[in-house]
Amino acid sequence: MKKITFLLYFIPLFSFSQIDLGPVLTSGLDDAQKFASSYLNPGFNAVAFNLSNGWYSSAKAKGLGSFEIAIIGNVSFTSSSQQSFELNTNDYNFLQFSDGSSIKNVANVLGENDPNINAMVVYTDDNGNQQSVGFELPQGLSKNGINFVPSAMLQANVGLIFGTEAIIRALPEFSTSDSKARFYGFGLKNEFTNWIPGAEILPIKIAGIVNYSNFVGRFGLDETPLVTGEGQRINTRLDTWAFDLILSTNLPVINFYAGGGYVTANSRYALEGEYEITTGPNSGEVIVDPIRGTTNIDGFRATLGTRLSLGVFKLFADYSFQEFNTVSVGMGFGI
DSSP: OOEEEEEEEEETTEEEEEEEEHHHHHHTTHHHHHHHHHHHHHHHHHHHHHTTTTSSOOOOOOOOEEEEEEEEEEEEEOOGGGGGGEEEGSSSSSSSTTTHHHHHHHEEEOOOOSSOOEEEEEOOOOSSSSEEEEEHHHHHHHGOOOOOOEEEEEEEEEOOOOTEEEEHHHHHHHOOSSSSSEEEEEEEEEEEEGSSSGGGHHHHHHHHEEEEEEEEEEEBEEEBBEEEEEEEEEEEEEEEEEEEEEEEEOOEEEEEEEEEEEEEEEEEEEEEEEHHHHHHHHTHHHHSSOOOEEEEEEEEEEEEEEEEEEETEEEEEEESSSSSSSEEEEEEEOO
């Protein structure tokens, strides 16, 4: 088996968490699938909420042909309760804790096992003798002192007709000899201040916005002694939609904005390639494309922020209250 180099955030602000799922795979497909789902899904949830942020800093729509280009960074914070899951060995076929306990909170991809948690695969061999294979459960981002999930991207806003504004954000494709990742997103904002009687005389703007984000990654895996094979990799895809209602002030220099909305996402991942199990109850078996999983994510959020306009230069920052609370900051220029 190899260690998963699992990309949770995007170029240039990204970090890697080394994840060793090989020993869990030795306990069989059912155990590995169950563990992988509980371990990986919180990371997808955090990324989904992260990518849905920083799309707006005003309810005011740009005029036809006006534009703004910005660099935006998001940081989503992870609490201790979001960094672990309860593992009950009674739900597994062969996986047990080395100390004999049956239930423990263990780290997911966002967390840390401190101290290390030792587990083992317990099985009966062909001669009727009980055998075991011991290993440490994998760590997550918090092991490296990282209790947040960041992202960074380029974004362009262009004014269209009828109070509509188009938004595009993306990063160039990132690739190495065995890994590849890409990210893009698009959105539409529509200001409807003038639709509300009397609102046009107030120093406020009101708008609605919808945005979509897509992240696709393929990451090579590092070998471990327990599982060998060829073409081992993990493929991931995350599709996120967000819908928000925005209210902002309409002043010359400093403005404030607030938003409320709903985030929904779908993630898919697959452990692909050939995996030859060298120990455990399935020793000698070659498994092809052993693990696949999906998860659906949704939740409400509220955002508060401020924007500073200095001629063509713009600075903004906001904070979103959601499942993974997120700070967004941006710097751009436009007319």
